[in-house]
Amino acid sequence: MPRDPVRRWRRAALITVIVVSVAYAPVAMTELWPYADPGAPAFGEALLARLVSPSYVADALATRIGPYGRSLVPLVVHSVLGGLLMLLGPAQLLTAVHGRTRLHRALGVAYVLTVYGSMAGAGIYLARTAPADAFSGPAFWIVLATILVGTVLSVTFGVLAVLGGFPDLHQRWLLLSYGFLMTAPLLRLEWSALPLVLPGASMAEVNRVAIMHLGSLVAFGALLASRALDRRASVAGLTGSWAPWPVLVAAHLAGLAALGLIVSRSAEWGDARTHLLLGYLLPYAIVYAVLLHRSLTTRGWPREEWRIHLTAVCLAPVVSVALSVPFAAALSIDRPTALSAGVTVGCGITTFTAVLVVSLRTLHARETVRRASAGALVPSVVPERGSA
Amino acid sequence: MSATRDASRELSAGSALLATVVGVVALLNGLLLAAVNAFGVLFGPWVSPEPLGQGMVGAAMLGTTPGLFALARCRRWEEARTLMWPVVVAMTGLSVVTLLNRRSLVMVHGGGIVNFLYSPDWVLVVTALALWAVVCAVAQLWRPRTVPPDGDTERLPLPGWSKPPLAVLGSSWSGIGTGLVALPGYWGDFVPWQVNRADAQALGVWALALGVGVLGTLAEDDLRRTRPAVLAVPGVAVAAAVVLAARAEAVHWASGPALSLLIMLLGLLAAGAAGLWLGRDRKPAGKPRPAEVAQPG
Numbered sequence: 001m002p003r004d005p006v007r008r009w010r011r012a013a014l015i016t017v018i019v020v021s022v023a024y025a026p027v028a029m030t031e032l033w034p035y036a037d038p039g040a041p042a043f044g045e046a047l048l049a050r051l052v053s054p055s056y057v058a059d060a061l062a063t064r065i066g067p068y069g070r071s072l073v074p075l076v077v078h079s080v081l082g083g084l085l086m087l088l089g090p091a092q093l094l095t096a097v098h099g100r101t102r103l104h105r106a107l108g109v110a111y112v113l114t115v116y117g118s119m120a121g122a123g124i125y126l127a128r129t130a131p132a133d134a135f136s137g138p139a140f141w142i143v144l145a146t147i148l149v150g151t152v153l154s155v156t157f158g159v160l161a162v163l164g165g166f167p168d169l170h171q172r173w174l175l176l177s178y179g180f181l182m183t184a185p186l187l188r189l190e191w192s193a194l195p196l197v198l199p200g201a202s203m204a205e206v207n208r209v210a211i212m213h214l215g216s217l218v219a220f221g222a223l224l225a226s227r228a229l230d231r232r233a234s235v236a237g238l239t240g241s242w243a244p245w246p247v248l249v250a251a252h253l254a255g256l257a258a259l260g261l262i263v264s265r266s267a268e269w270g271d272a273r274t275h276l277l278l279g280y281l282l283p284y285a286i287v288y289a290v291l292l293h294r295s296l297t298t299r300g301w302p303r304e305e306w307r308i309h310l311t312a313v314c315l316a317p318v319v320s321v322a323l324s325v326p327f328a329a330a331l332s333i334d335r336p337t338a339l340s341a342g343v344t345v346g347c348g349i350t351t352f353t354a355v356l357v358v359s360l361r362t363l364h365a366r367e368t369v370r371r372a373s374a375g376a377l378v379p380s381v382v383p384e385r386g387s388a
Numbered sequence: 389m390s391a392t393r394d395a396s397r398e399l400s401a402g403s404a405l406l407a408t409v410v411g412v413v414a415l416l417n418g419l420l421l422a423a424v425n426a427f428g429v430l431f432g433p434w435v436s437p438e439p440l441g442q443g444m445v446g447a448a449m450l451g452t453t454p455g456l457f458a459l460a461r462c463r464r465w466e467e468a469r470t471l472m473w474p475v476v477v478a479m480t481g482l483s484v485v486t487l488l489n490r491r492s493l494v495m496v497h498g499g500g501i502v503n504f505l506y507s508p509d510w511v512l513v514v515t516a517l518a519l520w521a522v523v524c525a526v527a528q529l530w531r532p533r534t535v536p537p538d539g540d541t542e543r544l545p546l547p548g549w550s551k552p553p554l555a556v557l558g559s560s561w562s563g564i565g566t567g568l569v570a571l572p573g574y575w576g577d578f579v580p581w582q583v584n585r586a587d588a589q590a591l592g593v594w595a596l597a598l599g600v601g602v603l604g605t606l607a608e609d610d611l612r613r614t615r616p617a618v619l620a621v622p623g624v625a626v627a628a629a630v631v632l633a634a635r636a637e638a639v640h641w642a643s644g645p646a647l648s649l650l651i652m653l654l655g656l657l658a659a660g661a662a663g664l665w666l667g668r669d670r671k672p673a674g675k676p677r678p679a680e681v682a683q684p685g
Contacts, residue, residue, distance in 0.1 A: 127502060145505055160412060326508065330498040360405065367401035374463065 014097070017182070018090040020162040024185035029083030032076045035068045044188060052195045060135070060203035067133045071125040078121030081114050082184060088114060089178045096171070108162075115155045115177065122148050131331060136204035136211075138333050139168050139341040143211045143357035146345040150352055157359070166366075169359045172226045176355055179222030180348075183214050190214070198275060208272065208340070216316070220287045223309055223351065227294075227302065234300045237365035237372075242357065244305035251314035254286030258317035262343060268336035280343055287347070288313055305358055312354035313347065320346030395533040397465040403472065403524040404460045410475055410517055411456035414449040417510075421446025422627060426634035433510035433587040434492040435499055437578045440635040441579075441587030447627035448594040455620025462616060463535060465528045470604040470617035474597040478523050479518040481569065481593030486511055489586035543612040550662060554606045557655040560648075562599025568592025580646035598624065602659065611667040619669065622660030625653045 011138045012125040029046035034042045068075055095104035126145055134141035158173030190210035191203055198206060262280075266273050291313055295306035324342035328335050424431035425443030432442030455471050462468040490496055493511070494503040545555070567575035569592035576588035583591070601621065605614045632639060639646055 123502075127500075131501065141501075145501065149505065156416065225415055269558075326495045326504075330495050331501070331503055332498075360409070363408065366407050367404050371398070371401055371404070371463070 002301050013225075014034060014093065017093070020185050020189070021086040021090050021182070023241070024188065025083040025086035027083075028086060028184060029080050032068065032072070032079045033314035035065065036072055036076065048188070048192055051192045056195065056203055063204075064135060067125075067129050072254060074121040074124035074128075076121075078118050078125065081118035081121065083179070085111065085114050085181055086185070092174070093178075093372065109147065112155055112159055115151060115181075119148050119152050122134045122260055126378060131333070136207040137337060138331065139337055139344055140207060140211060142327065142341040143344045146348060147180050147183055147215070150348060151177050154180065154352065154355070157356075161359070166359075166362070168230060168232075171229055172222075172355050172358065175222040175225045175229075176219065176352065179225075182218050182221070186218065187211075187214060200274075204309060205272065205275075207277040210274050211344045212340070213283035213347075215345060216287055216313075216351070217283055220290075221349035223354075226303065230302075230305075232301050235362060235365050237367075237369035238301060238304065238361070241304055241307060242361055243287045243304070243311045248307065248314075254318045255316070256315035258321045261321055262317055262339065265335075265339055269340065270336075276340060281365055284313075284316075284347070304361065308357050309351065309354045312350040312357075315351040316346040317343075318346075323349075390426060395535045397528060397531045397533055398463050399465050399468050400524065400531065401636055402520075403465070403468065404462070405527060406517075406520055406524050407456050407459035407468070407472075407475070407576065410479070410521070411453050411460065413513060413517065414456060415453045418446045418450030418453065418627070422450050422631050426631045428635065431502075431503060431506070433486065433494065433503070433507040434489055434537070435494060435497050435503075435584070436587050437584055438582040438587075438635075438638050440581045440631070440638045441583045441591060443631045443635060444628055445587075445590050445594060447631045448598075448624050451621075451622075451624030451627040452620040453621055455616045458619045459616040464613075465531070466608075467613045469528075470601060470608050470614045470615060471620055472521075472525055472528075474601040474617070474620075476518075476521045477600050478593060479514060479521045481596065482590060483511075483514045483518040485586065485589035485593055486514060487639040488645075489589065492584065494585040542612070543609075544667065545609050546606070546611060547666065550659075550666075551606060553655070554602060554659060557652065557659060558599050558602035558606060560599070560652055560655070561595050561602060565592045565594070565596030565599050569596060578645045580640045580643050580649060581635075598656065602656075605659075605663070611663065614663065615667060618660055618663035620660075621656045622664070625657035625660070628653055 027047075030040070030042050031039035034045070045057050045061065087120045088107060091107050092104060092111055094109060095101075122144070126141065126148065126363055129141065131138035131141035134144070154173045154177035158170050158177060161167075161169035161173055173375060187207070187210055191206055194206045194209060195201060199210065201209075263277065266277050269276050288310075291306055291310040295303055320339075320342035322342070323345065324335075324338040326339050327333050328338035331338070333341065408585070421432055422443050423446075425439035425446060428439055430436055430439045430442070432445070434442075436442055452471075456475070459468050459471050459475075465472075482570065484492070494500070495507040495511075498504075538596045564575065564578070568579070568588045572585045572588035572592065576583050576585070581589060599620065601617045605617050608614050612619070
């Protein structure tokens with residue numbers, strides 16, 4: 001084990017991600033078979049029933065027979081390929097960390113094609129399922145659809161980045177995409193662990209609490225991994241900041257106002273209010289505190305990236321409140337559910353946007369350097385007009 | 389045939405980056421809109437009576453991507469502006485008509501969930517790109533004129549025979565485009581498939597942008613400076629033809645508008661092919677051949 005405590009933490013985090021992914025792979029691959037053949041083994045469900053209670057699992061699964069039965073083939077494709085991704089993801093992390101470029105490229109093609117295949121299966125299921133028929137209600141449908149779009153787009157941007165010769169951006173997008181994929185095992189972990197603090201709650205109620213912070217946690221994890229892998233103190237061609245103090249102050253004020261609105265409107269959530277609010281605000285506060293600390297204690301390029309992400313996390317509640325309006329109006333969802341749906345996707349959307357802004361920032365810096373050096377390399381020969 | 393030209397402006401890193409971003413956005417959205425709607429499944433930011441309208445918007449986006457990526461590699465504003473101004477027209481136009489037709493947006497009107505999620509993204513992306521395009525284009529005009537560092541001021545004018553057909557082609561596209569944007573109710577009837585106001589105005593914006601590009605090429609009168617614009621048009625004709633063929637049953641083929649559309653698309657293909665052929669083996673301005681750099685004056 002490395003002696004440096006920071007390196008030790010990083011090594012521990014990498015090993016944890018690999019263990020969780022590999023352990024979840026067989027669970028994912030077998031999860032849907034019982035819907036096709038009632039006698040088929042399902043490790044995940046059996047384990048969950050032992051950890052919590054058989055009725056906890058059985059009550060939840062009873063509601064899934066109809067919706068899953070209508071899209072069984074796409075869902076089996078989605079879950080089997082999803083399980084494969086839980087093996088390919090760690091392989092890609094390890095080949096990248098150890099510089100095994102050729103193997104990384106070959107497995108990368110398989111990873112990307114598997115993501116598209118798996119997400120196509122999920123897309124067909126979502127298109128065939130009304131939001132109200134999703135597990136624990138329409139908010140979960142919106143979370144799943146947002147994760148699907150986020151995964152497909154981040155993988156696509158990662159491919160474009162590597163084709164364009166931007167390994168740093170490729171790394172960020174692929175880590176974000178894997179973060180979105182990690183929502184699957186993390187959600188299962190939450191289904192197992194949250195009943196300890198929410199005794200007597202059904203799996204649907206636990207699910208509603210878990211999705212309040214799932215997107216924000218995986219996006220934050222991807223950011224920590226991206227920052228840990230980027231050792232550059234500065235980036236050539238980068239001047240000034242795209243998140244200066246006035247922007248940060250405005251983002252904080254807007255975020256604070258939106259948070260106030262969410263807390264005041266959360267009274268509509270009824271008995272579940274405290275659990276849902278804590279499920280949202282506690283992880284949000286931790287993410288915010290880390291981002292604030294890092295943007296105040298770092299310099300140069302790291303500070304710029306932390307600041308952009310700090311702005312994004314401040315604006316997440318604003319996006320949540322704004323999205324709750326069309327969710328309620330056009331999807332015919334009641335106002336409390338529309339608000340919780342907005343909250344569940346806010347942090348994921350703004351972190352995705354922050355990675356987009358960081359990418360544009362890097363591209364702009366590189367374009368500036370490229371143009372400056374191209375101009376400098378060409379001899380300044382000024383011919384007389386008309387002499388060509 | 390060759391002549392010299394005045395000093396020019398350097399293309400900013402922001403403008404080049406804008407071209408790359410619009411290129412990626414046009415590629416991904418164009419592919420999605422063209423492919424899904426070509427199969428007869430309505431997909432897009434607003435509700436439509438027929439998928440072909442938004443499919444053709446996608447085809448136009450997809451077709452322009454080679455030109456947009458070429459624009460990102462330009463060194464001087466004058467090489468870029470024949471495509472940069474159409475980009476400004478397309479992005480501002482699309483954002484304005486999207487806002488004008490906000491009641492038809494799926495996120496306001498209601499509709500399929502996939503389209504519902506797509507429509508706010510479309511509004512945000514198109515509006516952001518429109519603002520960025522306007523800022524970049526205006527900022528370019530404030531940059532000082534300089535002689536290119538390589539001293540390359542040679543130009544390659546368009547051949548005389550190409551100018552009348554280009555003028556007709558550019559006027560046709562900008563004319564129908566202006567008509568569709570300004571009076572969609574009247575000019576929408578001249579589109580050979582069923583369109584609503586949002587479809588007609590969005591198609592009008594693209595037609596206007598194509599017209600501005602073709603007329604801009606005529607005004608620039610220099611094949612070395614118009615390569616990005618020339619690269620942008622044949623793809624539009626090919627992508628539009630594929631989408632039209634896939635949704636052939638929705639088109640009123642036995643009508644004047646259908647014939648006119650085909651002729652205008654053939655004109656784009658011919659203009660693009662001729663431009664590429666006439667400009668073949670001609671290096672774009674600002675990228676010196678080693679031999680020329682080695683010979684001062």
